[in-house]
Amino acid sequence: MPMIAILAGDGIGPEVTAEARRVLSALSLDLSFGEAPVGGAAYHATGHPLPPETIDLAERADAILFGAVGDPSCDALPRHLRPEQAILGLRKRLGLFANLRPARLFAGLEDASALKPEIAGRIDMVILRELTGDVYFGEKGMRTTAGGLREGYDVMAYAEDEVRRIVTVGFEMARHRKRKLCSVDKANVLETSQLWRDVVIETAEDYPDIALTHMYVDNAAMQLVRDPGQFDVVVTGNLFGDILSDQASMCAGSIGMLPSASLRAWSGDNGLYEPIHGSAPDIAGQGKANPCAAILSAAMLLRHSLSMDAAADRIEAAVAAAIAGGARTADLGGTLSTRGMADAVLARL
Ligand code: IPM
Ligand code: MG
Numbered sequence: 316m317p318m319i320a321i322l323a324g325d326g327i328g329p330e331v332t333a334e335a336r337r338v339l340s341a342l343s344l345d346l347s348f349g350e351a352p353v354g355g356a357a358y359h360a361t362g363h364p365l366p367p368e369t370i371d372l373a374e375r376a377d378a379i380l381f382g383a384v385g386d387p388s389c390d391a392l393p394r395h396l397r398p399e400q401a402i403l404g405l406r407k408r409l410g411l412f413a414n415l416r417p418a419r420l421f422a423g424l425e426d427a428s429a430l431k432p433e434i435a436g437r438i439d440m441v442i443l444r445e446l447t448g449d450v451y452f453g454e455k456g457m458r459t460t461a462g463g464l465r466e467g468y469d470v471m472a473y474a475e476d477e478v479r480r481i482v483t484v485g486f487e488m489a490r491h492r493k494r495k496l497c498s499v500d501k502a503n504v505l506e507t508s509q510l511w512r513d514v515v516i517e518t519a520e521d522y523p524d525i526a527l528t529h530m531y532v533d534n535a536a537m538q539l540v541r542d543p544g545q546f547d548v549v550v551t552g553n554l555f556g557d558i559l560s561d562q563a564s565m566c567a568g569s570i571g572m573l574p575s576a577s578l579r580a581w582s583g584d585n586g587l588y589e590p591i592h593g594s595a596p597d598i599a600g601q602g603k604a605n606p607c608a609a610i611l612s613a614a615m616l617l618r619h620s621l622s623m624d625a626a627a628d629r630i631e632a633a634v635a636a637a638i639a640g641g642a643r644t645a646d647l648g649g650t651l652s653t654r655g656m657a658d659a660v661l662a663r664l
Pocket of ligand 2: 557558591
């Protein structure tokens with residue numbers, strides 16, 4: 316029986332993850348669940364944001380359903396003890412280099428988007444974000460300049476094998492979609508990006524059937540608002556992908572709707588699945604958060620880690636039907652609670 320590790324974490328993480336688990340349980344799929352603390356919750360309970368028992372559960376699990384980490388009460392801690400280190404540590408440790416962040420507009424949410432409805436209606440893309448390299452994992456620290464001033468630094472670097480493996484996932488994914496791949500970089504300024512672009516061009520030789528484009532990240536941010544419908548698969552590095560995926564979520568209606576999958580391979584075992592929204596401490600504990608991103612993350616888990624495609628389709632169709640039927644949490648301009656929104660999805664399963 317497949318075992319799913321539930322790492323609910325901080326802020327709204329526990330609220331939305333509980334609803335995703337209810338949806339999974341409603342499908343009678345013969346799954347077992349294990350739970351462990353992570354992030355600020357784990358720090359407060361054990362003194363570390365990623366305790367050994369949590370790592371152990373994550374490594375044993377067939378898939379991980381992750382909530383969110385981030386807790387303002389931990390902001391003053393040394394960096395290695397901050398909640399965010401838990402998710403960064405899990406990604407690195409489990410080798411989850413490929414982060415799939417699909418952004419599409421559910422019919423009915425045209426007015427929730429920050430864009431004009433006719434522009435928003437065309438968005439149907441996947442941001443493929445590299446997740447275990449870049450400036451996130453380079454050498455970093457605080458030092459003193461020759462003039463005695465404090466200086467913070469973070470080294471940005473990508474080795475060619477790191478680029479090749481994520482870009483290859485991008486080309487493969489494009490083959491399963493509209494055969495369009497846009498690689499986003501900042502090659503006009505950064506050496507890291509020049510290498511990225513060179514490797515993309517080399518890899519493209521094996522994929523003559525894919526229409527490849529390159530775009531600077533500043534232009535990509537602009538194009539995402541001007542005409543998001545032009546994108547199919549976007550492949551980019553860790554930092555650019557972090558920023559562009561939050562932006563894409565608002566183009567598609569709400570950050571409360573966007574799931575993600577973090578994988579070791581294009582078709583991944585043992586992946587980690589999480590909403591992209593984070594812990595949202597301002598609304599935590601109020602039952603206001605939109606559980607759809609977590610519920611849709613559970614659907615991705617079934618598809619990518621457990622090969623339960625039919626069950627994944629059912630969840631996604633139920634979310635689409637609930638939205639089409641007018642179910643709305645506050646982020647979508649409605650009044651439903653977290654539980655009420657999940658009930659609306661469950662009613663359509
Ligand atoms: C995300 C989040 C994380 C990231 C934080 C919580 C470390 O913003 O998953 O997008 O920057 O990767
Ligand atoms: Mg982010």
